[in-house]
Amino acid sequence: MSLAAAVRIAAYLIAVLVPMAMALAGNDSSRATTAGWREPLQRAEVALASGNLSAAHEAWEQAYRTAIHARATGGLLAIGEAYLQIGEAVRDPSTAVASARRIFLTALLQARERRDAAAAATAAAAFASLGDREMADRGFAIAMAVATERGDTAGWERIAALQREVTDAPRMR
DSSP states (O other), X not given: OOHHHHHHHHHHHHHHHHHHHHHHHTOGGGOOOGGGGHHHHHXXXXXXXXXXXXXXXXXXXXXHHHHHHXXXXXXXXXXXXXXXXXXXXXXXXXXXXXXXXXXXXXXXXXXXXXXXXXXXXXXXXXXXXXXXXXXXXXXXXXXXXHHHHTTOHHHXXXXXXXXXXXXXXXXXX
């Protein structure tokens, strides 16, 4: 097994098993604050802008770990987008897209678990930005179901409008 494959498997296990274990443990006191991912993500953006790719990746990993630990759905979505930028900078967009897709899936599953229609719709839009129409449609279906469950007609309409907007737009990646 190559090192790259091992890293991808480890990242997947972190993305899936850590949140599951935390949910089963129910240990809210050990969670980092939701905003804890923002500072390292800002450092990653600054490092990327200055061309320091190793520092950008290191800061990104810290942001990712913090967002996973905090179960910060919005943070995961921002971190997935940032990873796409890092992938473009290191000229490895296919690996970045695969990693971002896993991160977006984690965010979508968290949104569904929390019954957060807006976060599910945002995750769906992230999939659409990757050109993954199937996952975008699934994410929007989750978001609309949650909005319907809650009797949130205005939210349902906002989600439907976002779905039309992103599915009619050309692919970004």
